[in-house]
Amino acid sequence: MSKVWIKRGLLASRITRLAGRLCQAQVVILMYHSVLDQPESEFVTLGRIMHSTEVFKKQMELVCRDYAPVSMDDLFLFTQGQKELPSRAVAVTFDDGYVDNHEVAAPILNRLGVPATFYITVDCIETGRLPWPSRLRYAFLTTKRKSWIDQSSRTWVLASLSQREQAFLRACDLCAALAGHVQEQFLLAVETELEVDPTVRSEGAMMNWDHVRTLVAKGHIVGSHTMTHPNMAHVSDDQAEIEFLESKRRMERALGVPIVHFSYPCPALSPHWKESTVELSREVGYRTAVTTNGGSVRRDDDPLRLHRARPTKEVDGLHWNLECGFMGCTV
Ligand SMILES: [Zn+2]
Numbered sequence: 001m002s003k004v005w006i007k008r009g010l011l012a013s014r015i016t017r018l019a020g021r022l023c024q025a026q027v028v029i030l031m032y033h034s035v036l037d038q039p040e041s042e043f044v045t046l047g048r049i050m051h052s053t054e055v056f057k058k059q060m061e062l063v064c065r066d067y068a069p070v071s072m073d074d075l076f077l078f079t080q081g082q083k084e085l086p087s088r089a090v091a092v093t094f095d096d097g098y099v100d101n102h103e104v105a106a107p108i109l110n111r112l113g114v115p116a117t118f119y120i121t122v123d124c125i126e127t128g129r130l131p132w133p134s135r136l137r138y139a140f141l142t143t144k145r146k147s148w149i150d151q152s153s154r155t156w157v158l159a160s161l162s163q164r165e166q167a168f169l170r171a172c173d174l175c176a177a178l179a180g181h182v183q184e185q186f187l188l189a190v191e192t193e194l195e196v197d198p199t200v201r202s203e204g205a206m207m208n209w210d211h212v213r214t215l216v217a218k219g220h221i222v223g224s225h226t227m228t229h230p231n232m233a234h235v236s237d238d239q240a241e242i243e244f245l246e247s248k249r250r251m252e253r254a255l256g257v258p259i260v261h262f263s264y265p266c267p268a269l270s271p272h273w274k275e276s277t278v279e280l281s282r283e284v285g286y287r288t289a290v291t292t293n294g295g296s297v298r299r300d301d302d303p304l305r306l307h308r309a310r311p312t313k314e315v316d317g318l319h320w321n322l323e324c325g326f327m328g329c330t331v
Pocket residue numbers: 095096131225229265266
């Protein structure tokens with residue numbers, strides 16, 4: 001019997017649900033990025049971080065039917081021992097701030113009554129440009145140049161898709177530790193050398209402040225995903241503080257609401273958070289911070305280093321990962 005059928009059999013038997021009930025109270029936080037009618041159309045910029053509208057709609061229907069959607073505010077109170085949550089509680093989150101969050105995902109969430117948290121990269125909202133991993137991906141996958149020379153003078157041939165992806169990953173390793181102006185200079189240098197115009201693909205890809213205000217008005221939470229999307233564990237403490245603090249200030253000024261939730265970007269390098277960033281996030285005034293480490297949340301977890309689960313690209317896959325999450329497995 002295939003693995004898929006074994007999983008389906010276990011889900012149908014509800015054994016996983018019974019096993020989950022025996023475990024300590026937990027919440028699963030789901031991590032999404034982009035929801036598009038035709039995800040394959042954005043492969044050159046977003047890679048594989050998109051969900052199709054159809055699958056996302058069915059996944060949210062599953063969350064409403066078999067689980068209990070909760071907000072990140074509720075989850076924070078749960079970790080403080082100040083609020084009981086329903087069993088099988090699920091929090092839905094989005095990273096980066098793509099315009100489809102407002103145009104495609106939010107209408108589905110609003111219709112079903114699912115509260116979500118949208119973590120935005122402030123620079124991308126203000127400039128309308130895609131986050132840097134997408135800019136690099138677009139540059140390496142579409143350039144007509146035949147090669148690229150990195151900072152250590154190594155030449156990368158750009159012929160096959162896999163060669164282009166290898167060079168892209170090398171550029172990501174270099175860029176992930178940069179933030180602010182230095183990061184922008186690196187990106188412009190790569191785009192100039194590879195002779196690509198990133199504005200072509202960026203146009204209309206990100207939310208603007210009006211879009212974000214609409215999400216807040218509908219009762220969703222908006223959180224920070226930094227100013228310029230660096231790997232926070234690989235920039236200096238001073239730079240990390242700017243990313244935590246400046247993004248919070250700008251968002252509070254633009255939206256008129258306190259910003260107390262944070263999501264760590266996770267580009268290329270590992271780890272993507274560390275003890276000093278957790279302390280910094282506390283000092284700056286965040287209440288929760290989500291990572292991309294897999295797993296569920298228990299009552300006594302530190303709310304400034306929360307785990308999230310991957311929703312997978314299928315409805316059954318999400319169902320399985322949620323059941324595993326409530327049984328305390330890492331997904
Ligand atoms: Zn991100």
